[in-house]
Amino acid sequence: MVFITGLVLAVSLSLEPKEVVSLYLKNLPLCFKTGMNVFVSEIVEEKIARRLQIWLDAWRFSGYSPSAELISLNFKEIREKSERAVVVTEERWKYSYIYTDSGKTALEPQEIFYEIRYILEKKEGKWKIKEIEILKEVKKDGSSTEYRH
Amino acid sequence: MEVPQSIGIERKAVLRLLSLGIKAFFSMKTTLVLLSVFAIASAVATFIENSYGRDAAREAVYNTRWFEAVITLITISALGNIYRYKLWRPKKLPLFAVHFSFLLIFAGAALTRYVGEEGTVHIREGQTVNKLVSYDHYFHVKLQKEGKTYTDSKKRIISPITKPGFGEVFTLGDSVVKIEAVDYMPIAKVEVVPKKDGNPVVHLVLEGGYDVPLKPGSVYDARLFRFYFGKEPPEGERFIKVFFKGEKPYMVSDGVVEWFKMNGEKGGDIIAGEEFPLEQRKVYRREGIVFIFLDSLKEGDFKITREKIKGNLERHISALKLKVNYNGKEKVADLVFVKEGGFTYLPTRLEFGDVSLEIAYGQKVKELPFYIKLEDFVIERYPGSNAPSSYESKVVVIDREKGKTFPYRIYMNHTLDYRGYRFFQMSYDPDERGTILSVNRDPGVLPTYAGYTLLCFSLVALLGVRLRKIFVLLIAFVPMLSWSFPTKPPANPSEALQVVRKIDKKVAEEFCRLTVQTADGRMETLHTLAIEIANKVHGKPKILGLTPCQALLGMMALPLHWQVLPIVKVDHPELKSKLGILPSDKYFAYLDAIAPNRTYKLAKETEEANRKEPAQRTKKDKEALKIAERLSILFMVFTGEIPRIFPLEGDPNKTWYGVATAVTKFPKEEVEKISLTMRKFFMGVLLGVDRGDWNLFRESLREIKEYQKTKGGNLVLSERRVDMELLYNKLNIFERSILPFLLMGVLFFFILIAEAVKPDSKKLKILKTALASFYGFMTFALIVGLGLRWYVAGHAPWSNAYESIVFIGASAALAGLIFMKKSFALLAGSLMTGAFLFIAHLSWLDPQITTLVPVLKSYWLIFHSGVTVASYGFLGLSAILGFVGLLFMALPAGWAKKVNFKELAKTSEMSMLIGFVLLNIGNILGAVWANESWGRYWGWDPKETWTLVTILVYAVVLHLKYTPFYSIYNFLLLSMFSYLSVLMTYFGVNFLLSGLHSYASGEFALPRWVYIALSFLVGLSALAFINKNRVREVTKP
Incomplete structure (x- = not known):
């Protein structure tokens, strides 16, 4: 565990905002797989890591294993001003949920498109994700949700 | 004609x-x-x-x-x-009273079972309620016909061992409804499936994997609130209502609900009264209770499948397949239910033409004739730890019928009695803002208590008649035990060794007079903590020839030296090899456990052991975990986390801290003071070790003491208390008494045999008298030891496994003294006492003095536990006498013929009778204690059930002489084997079964020696059986 945290910490030391978001999205499925937020905890603010852990625990302790696959990723906007950065992405994810004990499907796989805004802040020379906001969510069945923030 | x-x-x-x-x-x-x-x-x-x-x-x-x-x-x-x-004759009056008291007790029990009611009341702060939820579960049937509604309920137990095939018949108006369970799934899994013309269904899951399958009319208790679906929550209810708006499921709550998304997105709060769509992949949380919305359908049903998990039902979903017969028409329906976790009502609806039928299984809500409002719920904790010391509910009773309103405090051992209902503090909400009270209306208490009182008096009277002289002594002794004391809580290894040995013994003892707070919040001397650390880490109080105080002081002040010394106990060849020490080594150094890359050498073994279920852990696993604990203790000492000698002024939990935390957490000015003192402390030790000058160190001790007095207030131990604790530790009476008692047992045995050969030998008599005097002295020492422990602990010395085993040992010693005129008494007493003291000091029992849990904070503890445990001593003496008798019987006839078996059996019976009476009284006192604490005087808890079993076993043995089965052989045999029921009550229940009295949770397997010992006893009995006709007085006396 210490090793993993150390690795993420070491890798994240010299990352740019875009790379931090990429690393976060790359490691998120690992968090789902293991039920632990340590794979992203060094590149997000504590409150985000905490919320993520609440979400992970809820599924894990209820007997479900969520899995996620990032099908496509597009950086729509990257703005950086002194110690603050905004990154807007277009992400397409495929999610599925299985019963941990039997391995059977609990919720059928579903593809969802998201437009997400990441707000990053530089602290002690290191970029960290401070806030994540979903701007738009479109499911494969066509139903979409616009979020007003 | x-x-x-x-x-x-x-x-x-x-x-x-x-x-x-x-x-x-x-x-x-x-x-x-x-x-x-x-x-x-x-x-x-x-x-x-x-x-x-x-x-x-x-x-x-x-x-x-x-x-x-x-x-x-x-x-x-x-x-x-x-x-x-004809027990009513004056001579037999005590016997009459004994038997009559049983009639009263049984009558009381019958009233409790058939007339009484029990349940729980859950109230949040500020809430007023007048409803209780029954403990018992019922089948509920609701019939709607021609605009009229008929309801009925029938009590039924459904458990994991229930077999399908059972049924119930309900008469509702002129209709008859029969239900029959054709299949039963103790643990079921539910899944939403589409169904044409089906009902709206919603599947939520509570964190922990508890399914919440909602159909129209469902109520599910999530402890702090209830889910409602297709039903309006009543006024004053804390709820989350689920409903459909179009095709989408929504919820509305009377409180704030947070929601979380999978990527740590900020989520949000759903305010009270806001309608909010339920969405998959989101996680919701209200007041710490987390739930997931899994699935829903506007037209669907739940597909139910069997889960193959064994064990208790807990809050899992169970399901029945019911054959429902309404006036001759039959339908099959699934019924899901939840056994635990408050009032949950998950109905199944069936239509028979114009008639609508609703069936559910669950608890019943009953109305109280008055209201209770929870003003405040308060938890007090032990200083320095989160362990609850006591908790109480400040309530207001509002009786509109009688026009009465009054406040009341309900806490452990302090119940609210009102209009035939008794309320007990049972539990509380995780957020500590709500209380759970147990409530009962029990008309059986009065006759039961009358029976108990009569039984106690009559048994004592019966004993008085049988044992006139001994009775006087016993009466004098028992109160003495109960009342004598106040109950108020009152570079290289060899170089390193040379250095650490320079710590002055006297100075270390002065250091050990400091007050320290333990992890569970108990206040004790550093002397006690030093012994505990030495015992845990090294397995013995002395380390490398140093006293525990020298060792602890050295570890604190010279950690680098202590890290190279082989002091950590290890007892597994594979682990020794991993640590890089020789197979013959018994100890390793702290640094031996650290690999060159600074990782822990046994990390893998510890992790593997941790992952396993306790019952599946091997010897290696257990040792790996123990080593991890030992190293962690050392780590905490080396880093200054322990001992916790610095009180933090104004701390709400009155926590004390180690120097490491004190210099980081305390206010700045305090940090400066502590840093200065600790500099003197460390420099003082260095000066002492180097030049033999301990003045600076002594100055630092004075400063620490002063700091404790100023900031720690009344938590600092008095000088007298410190003296007594040090005396208790130094005397170490219980452990030191093992060998003398066992040796005395052996010597008494040889004396007995020698007396059989030379009955008139004067030398033997002198030796016996001397040994008996020594026995008396040792018994006195044990009683003094118990008294000291009582004073030091601040509570009666029978609150945990270690203490009560020691107490049994002391009781057995005393029982031997009471019967000392009988030839076998001192022999049996010595062996019994020695054996119990030996058991008490085996590694799986912890002699550490601990704080008491709230329920044990009662004067009933002193009576109940004390009297019960004392009875074990007397019954033990009887068992040992049985063993000795069988042993002599098994000897060659020439030897055995010289033994007075009649006297031996009689002594055994006397001891058994005293033990039996004490056990009965102890059990009754326990029932009273349970009634005062938990609201039920009998709950079939494994410990109380096994006490009853023990009473019944001894009742049978004591009555044996009135039957043709009686012979001295049979009596001795039964007196020996009957003790197995005591051992089961005492050890078996605690280590093999679960329950209110359990100290462990089934992770204990019987050691091999138990089987060997049992085989030996069976063999001995068989040998004695063969010889029994060759010796005198083996038949009815």
Whole structure:
């Protein structure tokens, strides 16, 4: 565990905002797989890591294993001003949920498109994700949700 | 004329047969058989409960008609025996009272079972309620016909061992509804599936994997609030209502609900009254209770599948497939239910033409004739830890009928009694803002208590008649035990060794007089902590020839030196090899455990052991975990986390901290003070070690003491208390008494044999007298030791496994002294005491003094536990006498013939009788304690059930002499083996079964020596059986 945290910490030391978001999205499925937020905890603010852990625990302790696959990723906007950065992405994810004990499907796989805004802040020379906001969510069945923030 | 004559003969024959039947029924043999059936059934039930839960034991034994019949027959038999043996005669009055008291107790028990009601009341702060939720579960049926609604409920136990095939019949108006369970799934899994013309269904999951399958009309209790679906929550209810708006499921709550998304997105709060769509992949949380919305359908149903998990039902979903018959028309329906976790109502609806039928299984809500409002719920904790010290509910009783309103405080051992209802503090909400009260209305308490009182007095009177002289002594002794004390809580290894040995012993003792706070919040001296650390880490109090105080001071001030010294105990060849030490080494150094890359060498082994279920851990796993604990203790000492000697002024939990935390957490000015003192402390030790000058160190000690007095207030131990604790530690009476008592046992044994050969030897008599005097002295020492422990701990010394085993040992020693005129008493007393003291000091029992849990904070503890544990001593003496008797019987006839078996059996019986009386009284006091603490005087808890089994076993043995089965051999044999029931009550329940009295949770397997010992006893009994006819007085005396 210490090793993993150390690795993420070491890798994240010299990352740019875009790379931090990429690393976060790359490691998120690992968090789902293991039920632990340590794979992203060094590149997000504590409150985000905490919320993520609440979400992970809820599924894990209820007997479900969520899995996620990032099908496509597009950086729509990257703005950086002194110690603050905004990154807007277009992400397409495929999610599925299985019963941990039997391995059977609990919720059928579903593809969802998201437009997400990441707000990053530089602290002690290191970029960290401070806030994540979903701007738009479109499911494969066509139903979409616009979020007003 | 012939006909009447024949009738007369027949009548005579019938009457004679009846008379024989009555005689047989009211015979001692029948009574003993019934008592044995009662004992065996109760014992079996405890194992059923352990495997399948309390409801299974109730269903299989306690609540069955046959069990009730056995109890009824025993009652009738007791009544018959009163008549048969004319127990009302003045001479037999105590016996009459004993038997009559059982009648009262059984009558009380019957009233409790058939008339009383029990349940729980859950109230949040500020909430007013007048409803209780029953403990019992019922089938509820609601019929709607021609605009009218008919309801009925029937009590039924469903447990994991329930077999399908059972049914119930309900008469609702002029309709008859029959239900029959054709299949039963103790643990089921639900899944939403589409169904044409089906009902709206919603599947939520509570964190922990508890399914919440909602159909129209459902109520699911999530403890702090209830889910409602297709039903309006009543006024004042804390709820989350789920409903459909179009095709989408929504929820609305009376409180704030947070939601979280999968990527740590900020989520949000749903305010009270806001309608919010339920969405998949989101996680919701209200007041700490987390739930997931899994699935829903506007037209669907739940597909139910069987889960193959064994064990208790807990809050898992169970399901029944019911065949429902309404006025001859039949339908099959699934019914899901939840057994635990508050009021949950998950109905299944069926339509029979115009008639609508609703069936559910669950608890019942009953109305109280008054309201209770929770003003405040308060938890007090032990200083320095989160362990609850006590908790209480500040309530207001509002009785509109009687026009009364009054405040009341309900806490452990302090109940609210009002209008026949008794409320007890049972539990509380995780956020500590709500209370759970247990409530009962029990008309059986009065006759039961009357029976208990009569039984206590009559047993003591009975004992008085039988043991006139001893009785006087006993009466004098028991109160003395209970009342004598106040109950208020009152570079290289060899170089390193050279250096650490320079720590002055006297200075270290001065250091050990400091007050320290333990992890569980208890205040003790550093001396005690030093011994505990040495015992845990090294397995002995002395480390490398140093006292525990020298060692602890050295570890604190010279950590680098101590890290290279081989002081950590290890007892596994594979782990030794991993640590890089020789197979013959018993200890390793702290640094031996750290690999060159600074990782822990046993990390993998520890992790593997941690992952395993406790019952599946191997010896290596257990040792790996123990080593991890030892190293962690050392780490904390080296880094200054312990000892916790610095109080933080104004800390709400009155926590004390180690120097490491103190210099980081305390206010700046305090940090400066502590840093200065600790600099003197460390420099002082260095100066002392280097030049033998301990003045600076002593100055630092004075400063620490002053700091403790100023900031720690009344938590600092008084000088007298420190003196007593040090004396207790130094004397180490209990451990040091093991060998003398065992040796005395051996010597008494040889003296007994020698006396058989040379009965008039004066030398033997002198030796015996000297040994008996020493025995008396050692017994006195044990009592002094118990007194010291009482004073030091601030509570009676029988609150945990270690203390009560020591207490049994002391009682056995005293029992030996009481019967010392009998030739075998001191022999048996010595062996028994030595054995119990030895057991108490085996590694799996922790002699550490700990704080008490709230329920033990009662004066009933002193009576109940003390008297019960004392009884074990007397019963133990009786068992040892049985063993000694069988041993002599097994010896060659020439030896055995010289033994007075009659006297031996009589002594054993006397001791057994005293033990039996004490056990009865202890059990009764326990029932009173339970009633005051938990609201029920009898709950079939494994410990109380096994106490009852023990009482029944000894009742049978003591009554044996009134039957033809009696012989001295049989009596000795039974007195020895009956003690197994005591051992089961004492050890078996705690280590093999679960329950209120358990110290461990089933992770204990019987050691091999137990089987060897049992085989030996069986072998001995067989040998004695072969010889029994060759010795005198083996038959009825």
